[in-house]
Amino acid sequence: MKNNRYFFLIAFLTANVVLAQGLLKTSQVAFTRQDTLRGSITKERAWWDVKKYHLDIKVHPADSTITGSNTIVYQVLTAHHKMQIDLQYPMEITKITQDGVSLEYTREGNVFWVNLASLQQVGSIRELVVFYTGKPKVAVNPPWDGGITWKKDANGKPFIASSCQGLGASVWWPNKDHMYDEVENMTIRVNVPEDVMNVSNGRLQSVQKLKDATKTYTWVVTNPINNYGVAINIGDYVLFSEKYQGEKGILDCNYYVLRDNLTKAIKQFKDVSRMLKAFEYWFGPYPFYEDSYKLVEAPYLGMEHQSAVTYGNGYKNGYLGRDLSGSGWGLTFDFIIIHESGHEWFANSITYKDIADMWIHESFTNYSESLFVEYHYGKEAGYQYVRGLRKNIANDKPIIGQLNVNHEGSGDMYFKGANMLHTIRQLVNNDQKWRTILRGLNRSFYHQTVTSKQIEDYISTAAAIDLTPVFDQYLRGIKIPVLEYFWKQNQLNYRWSNCVTNFNMPVKITLQDQEKWLYPTTNWNKVAHSTQNFKLQIDSNFYIKGHEITE
Numbered sequence: 001m002k003n004n005r006y007f008f009l010i011a012f013l014t015a016n017v018v019l020a021q022g023l024l025k026t027s028q029v030a031f032t033r034q035d036t037l038r039g040s041i042t043k044e045r046a047w048w049d050v051k052k053y054h055l056d057i058k059v060h061p062a063d064s065t066i067t068g069s070n071t072i073v074y075q076v077l078t079a080h081h082k083m084q085i086d087l088q089y090p091m092e093i094t095k096i097t098q099d100g101v102s103l104e105y106t107r108e109g110n111v112f113w114v115n116l117a118s119l120q121q122v123g124s125i126r127e128l129v130v131f132y133t134g135k136p137k138v139a140v141n142p143p144w145d146g147g148i149t150w151k152k153d154a155n156g157k158p159f160i161a162s163s164c165q166g167l168g169a170s171v172w173w174p175n176k177d178h179m180y181d182e183v184e185n186m187t188i189r190v191n192v193p194e195d196v197m198n199v200s201n202g203r204l205q206s207v208q209k210l211k212d213a214t215k216t217y218t219w220v221v222t223n224p225i226n227n228y229g230v231a232i233n234i235g236d237y238v239l240f241s242e243k244y245q246g247e248k249g250i251l252d253c254n255y256y257v258l259r260d261n262l263t264k265a266i267k268q269f270k271d272v273s274r275m276l277k278a279f280e281y282w283f284g285p286y287p288f289y290e291d292s293y294k295l296v297e298a299p300y301l302g303m304e305h306q307s308a309v310t311y312g313n314g315y316k317n318g319y320l321g322r323d324l325s326g327s328g329w330g331l332t333f334d335f336i337i338i339h340e341s342g343h344e345w346f347a348n349s350i351t352y353k354d355i356a357d358m359w360i361h362e363s364f365t366n367y368s369e370s371l372f373v374e375y376h377y378g379k380e381a382g383y384q385y386v387r388g389l390r391k392n393i394a395n396d397k398p399i400i401g402q403l404n405v406n407h408e409g410s411g412d413m414y415f416k417g418a419n420m421l422h423t424i425r426q427l428v429n430n431d432q433k434w435r436t437i438l439r440g441l442n443r444s445f446y447h448q449t450v451t452s453k454q455i456e457d458y459i460s461t462a463a464a465i466d467l468t469p470v471f472d473q474y475l476r477g478i479k480i481p482v483l484e485y486f487w488k489q490n491q492l493n494y495r496w497s498n499c500v501t502n503f504n505m506p507v508k509i510t511l512q513d514q515e516k517w518l519y520p521t522t523n524w525n526k527v528a529h530s531t532q533n534f535k536l537q538i539d540s541n542f543y544i545k546g547h548e549i550t551e
Contacts, residue, residue: 031405034109037084038168039354039406041180044084044113048074050176050183051125057173058191058214059198059234061158064150066091067133070174074127076120083114083128086170086177091134093174098128110170136172139163142300147171151299153236153258158196160234161298161310166355166408169227180353180449182224191216192234199233199256201225201308202291221307222290224447226351231305233296238262244276244293247285251276252292261297264315269295271337278375279342279368284439287349287446295337302336304343304365311336325388329373329381342368350445350455356401357452358408359475363399363417370418379431383541386422389415390543395478400452410478419543420474426541427470427506428463437462469503474543476500483507483520485536486549491526492536494518498545508539515539 050072057068072085087093088110096103096114105114120126137147143163148171151159162172170177187205190198194215197207202221209215237256244251253272257265272295280286286293291307298310301320313336314320323330346364367386374382392415399417401409410416428434440462441455452475460467473481477500485494492511496503504521512534519525538546 029407031402031407034111035405035407037109037111038086038177040404041178042084043080044082045176045178045181047076047078047080047120048083048176049077050074050181052185052187053175053183053230054187054189055173055230056187056189057232059160059232061150061160061193061234063135064138064148065133065135066148066172068173069129069131071127071129072175073125076122076124076126079120079122081116081120083116084176085112085114085130085174086110086168087112087130087132087174088137088168088171091132091136091170091172091174093130093132095131096128097131098126103128112174130174132174137167139300143303149299154260155236157236158193158234159236159258159299160232161300162230162232163298163300163303163310165228165303166406168406169230172232173230175227177227179226179351179355182226182351182447182449184224186221186225186230188219188221188230188232189216190219190232190234196234196236197256199237199294199296199308200231201229201306223288223306225306226348226449229304229306229348231296231303231308231310233298233308233310235297237297240266242273244273246276246289247280248289251286251289254292254294255296256294257297261315265297268315268334269337271334272341274333274376275338275341275372278372279345281375282368282371282435282438283345284442287344287442293341293344295341302340304340304347306344306348309337309340309344311340313337323388324392325385326391327384327388329377329385330369330388332377333369333372335369338369338372339365342372345442349442349447351449353449353451354403355406355408356403357450358401359399359413359417360450360452360455362413363421366414367418367421370422383422386418387540390419393419395480397478399475416474416543420470422541423474423505423543424459424463424467424470426508426539427465427467433463469500470505472500473503473505480543480545481505482545482547483518483538484547484549490529492529493524493526494520495524496520496522497547507542507544510537510539 052073054071057066093112105112139147139149142149146164146167149161153159164171168177188200191214192198194213198217200219202219205218205220236259238259241254244253255269288307294308296308296310298312301312303310317334318331319335342365347361352360370382370386373385393412397410399409399413401407425434456471479498481499482497484497506517506519
């Protein structure tokens, strides 16, 4: 689930589902200076490259507060003396130090401007420590309206978790809160009451029991990680594990669930190995072998926190027991396990630089559900699943949002984006080549932040097809292309309408029980046929409409 600014505009639970994860603003919104500071690479961000975070915090369930510090290790790229650090209201920075000296800083909304006292020599590795405290925003409807969820389990013990895509990790800890610059590795040290544990990203390095009836859990992440992927999960967890023999060797899979749910989890989490088999086949090796794979029960639906995927789907198949596609195939797997784990490839390994390009996360991951179905139940089953998702498409606004203001596009990035990719697969017309493209994306952009243009260009080049008009049509517009046609004197006349300029996508049709390709443009084309008025059938795997013009 991604830029949590509107993910599931959950009309799904009633009739129409519009997956639009998170906190999105409408396209008519007037952007503010705070939007620009949050969403752009300001000069106060551009001059330094973050290398490591060491987050050291204490979580207080009794009053829903967090106190602690974040040590930021960075490399100086160009000479500058002012740094932008992000931390959202009502959280407060109490002190910032470098080389043991307290630094001066001022606050502008959710941004802190830090004045550095010492020379920042180009190429040098420096660090500063940010101390902070406060009661972070409470998640009202997580993960779409994010923050911190403060709940208790059935036994009255704390059940707490973070979820903050789109809203930003700075809602609960201070950092460089822009997706373009991922930290290379990270230590997460969390102190909690002794009767619960904290599960975060990476591998557990140590557990320290303290005299004040608390424990400190230290987790180490060795791979690059995006800010919203960093998580705390606090609960009365029990652990069970398995080892998966994958493409890169043995992958440690660890499952943290509430004590009362262990029996259900052992059964339901068998979908993890099925997910890994399917996704390693289609996308290549799981991207974070070094940090393991974890599935962690959370007090909300779920989120793709890197190497610590959160789960709250009620131990049911489908999406809370429902089939988003209406095909029946959506009930053959646990939606949250499959969808959120798919984000390990598309979101956590390949990550958008700007949330406007969030389709890179959501379109591929929504499409991955059909690839999972195809791997386990056959090609036609996967095709039925992805086609069934079309009923949820709104075509309300472009999938790509506005750059540099932390603005995601339409929730159609899920279902429409998946069907765009499914359509492109038909154009490639070679399943092995299509699989090579998907695996090539994950190899070429492994652990990188990317733009939409990079992904679009890669697919076009690898497919040896100029897909520019296709991407423009489906990502930047809201119209479904229409294949118009009519018969005249034993000739089939056809063209594209309701489309972008120069739209020229080929399409497969069936005439008189014979499959053939048409190559329409926005001008009328014609092809001779032995007999007039045969019913033209458009291949349903193309996300288009057909319209026969009759006199």
